[in-house]
Amino acid sequence: MSKEGGADYDAIVIGGGHNGLVNAAYLARAGKRVLVLERRHLVGGATVTEEIYPGFKYSVCSYVVSLLRPEIIRELDLPSHGLEILPLNSTVTPLPNGDYLARWADHDHTRRELYRHSARDAEAYDDYGKLMYHLAFAVKPIMAMVPPDPTSLSPKDLRGLLKLGRHFRSLGEERFHALFKLMTMSASDFLDEWFETEPLKATMSASGIIGTFLGPRSPGTAYVLLHHYMGEIDGAFRAWGFARGGTGAIAEAIAGAARRFGAEIRTEAGVARVTVKNGRATGVVLESGDEISARVVVSGLDPKRTFLKLIEADQLPTDFVDSIRRFKIRGSSGKVNLSLSELPNFTCLPGEGPHLRGAISISPSVDYLERAYDDAKYGDFSRRPYMDIIIPSMIDPGMAPPGKHVMSIFVQYAPSDLKGGWDETRREAFGDAVIDTLAQYAPNLPGAILHRQVLTPWDMERDIGLTQGNIFHGELSLHQLFFLRPAPSWADYRTPLENFYQCGSGTHPGGGISGASGRLAALTVLQDWKR
């Protein structure tokens, strides 16, 4: 760490996404002079609320929260900065035959509903939940840990590995075996061991494919099931919530905390490149041409953008650049946001009801999901896509004018490398496929649409800055996790350049609004500072 003074800031954080903001908040909290640089006019990155159609607020990209680390909420005192997480505790899967499958907040209610489909599954569901509870409890500490490098013999890495080994031994035989299965199986095969109800398996397996370019029958997807079980709200595992004011309110709360600790946040200040002198980062050059110097530069952008765009290739070791090039970051999902004049009326559950306050999942069968993936495998978007839908205005009425509604539709698959490439026509065709599919379940929907925003990976790359539109800054597949995220030997937030760090979702643990990468990176920077 350079000791020379004279720099404009102690630290510059590139990108005001939620991880960049968390990183800045922790650095500022430690007394550092911190500057956050955000290209757009608002902070949040993929964690934003925008009023694109007057009076209607969209959580443009990310739309629910569960993984946000409790220690971050606590340490940054986010509730005092306006963070309010409202419960989102049911999932309803409408079925083509006019029936539905629901999971409600209440255990008896859910059991009764599952029993309607399969008495066996109703009981298996509890046992499965218990196993996942244990596994999530076991794996969670890893989320809050800087990955040790298993090929390193440094005392720090060895200590980390030893801790990890002990931890897994404490799991006990049965759970260790289950964990191994989760690491190697497909979501569909893993769930087949437990359940027989097709929509239940499909809806559960869907959480294994979100954000990945894989299908429910692809090996490795079972692990992502667990990733989604690691969320917690108020100590309750697997609880999902919706931030009051939309997802952007989370970024605003973190930004508020960062500011209170003294961080400076500059919007409409895109970074063109990182300045490097003698293998050390010294600051940044803005798109405007302005230069700002800092003792440390941290990038919250994805690994491709960070290392292939912000840094001259000759400043980095060739093998490192190679592994970043190989890092898989194919986007697979899109997002449709709607302003509605009235609520959707689902054929399976007509009228207004509690199902509209929870998630609605278009995932009638595993075959359905796998077929949706088939389209994507060969370069098309899914004609009949998987969708995870919420109606934010039913949870937080402030999201739309009184009596009107907004709908958030996460859609998969929309491959980043669409055959023939994305353009506005293809984007709207994708949007049409989404509405057509949904109209089969809620026929009044097309007529209720006042405004529609469609985001494909192409849009997410252009507007939000996510390379290939990948919402996780790189696939959450096993070969890209833990000590391999984003590159072997560089999973500890450090980079081959001195004074240059990474804190985005492309580092461990990544994925979702967790903030863990931003926090762990800040702790690493602060640790290096002490040396």
Add this chain to the structure above:
Amino acid sequence: MLRGTPFHSRTGALCQSQNWRRWAGYVVAGSYELTHDREYYAIRSSAALIDVSPLHKYMIRGPDAVRFLDRVVTRDVSRCALGQVLYTPWCDETGKVIDDGTLARLGEETFRLTAAEPNLRWLHDNAAGLRMTIEDVSDSTAALAIQGPASREILSGVSDAGVDGLRFFRVTSTNVRGIPVTISRTGYTGDLGYEIWVDSERAEALWDALMEAGGPYGITPAGILALDVARIEAGLILIDVDYVPAHRALIESRKSSPFELGLGWTVKLNKGAGNFVGSKALEQEKRRGSEWQFRGLEIDWQSLEKLYGEVGLPPQLPTVAWRTSVPVYANGKQVGYATSGCWSPILKKYIALAHLQSGHAEPGTKLQIEVTVEHHRKRAAATVTETPFFDPERKRA
């Protein structure tokens, strides 16, 4: 949405207190009147009518039914006579209790098993390859308990035959005013009493018949608050209160074996059928001795009087049975925990059911139990006792 039981049209009309409790996804009356005292005394002095429909019920039929049940439960089913009922727990492979219920032999190859929790998946998993079927009749079969000294007379008066001579833990098929039922001389009160099993569609007619016939005897609908007091007096355990079912326990230490729940008498290690699920672990436990025992505690009146006297109050007794975990001490060191307790109106004693470390579980052992006296945690003297606390002759006579 919680559901009413098949008796709901009747119980709902009678439930003045609107005190509804959840039981296995149903709502049942906590008490019908504003206080449950009269309902309790009906159990002990006349007759009480209790809706126990939320119990899970499984019909097990087929040539391998006995073999299957002998594999699952701890009792010896091959020795269960036609028309006999066995109370039995069942265990996982490590010998920890999953659930407990009654098993009625209704035919050579036909049994009805009751359970507190859903057990269909567990039963199916243990039935692989056997010639038998398991039918979940939980919703289609309603159950009504008539308990108390007058229950025999009331029931005999409205039944075709077979009730008068029905012995303790026996079952018979008969009609109540033309409604086909099976009647078992069982219950959860430790008193003379019967449980009546009826097709859900005829549930209301059965209720009406019994209420009418019982009127002259003072029959009283009783809710589960009254039942809770009666079952503690009878030393009968309650799942999720006195023990955590093995399948639901998040950590090992929450599980209990039958020996640790006072159910050693139900464990038949030398059944004709050989091993059953958990038998190896239970054999070892029997050899080695159990770590825990389940016992009654009688809380010493003088001691309570003294503790309350210090703040200027007479002893404040619980008005309903409690179901929280309360520490139990021996010489200042915690040696167990009580899981249910109540003031017994019939015995005029403050009693509790407790898990005690084996070294401190001999009947007669003097221990201390935590009591909260005016916001301060104190310890009252308590004596270890055998259960049941209350065991009237009429129960078996």
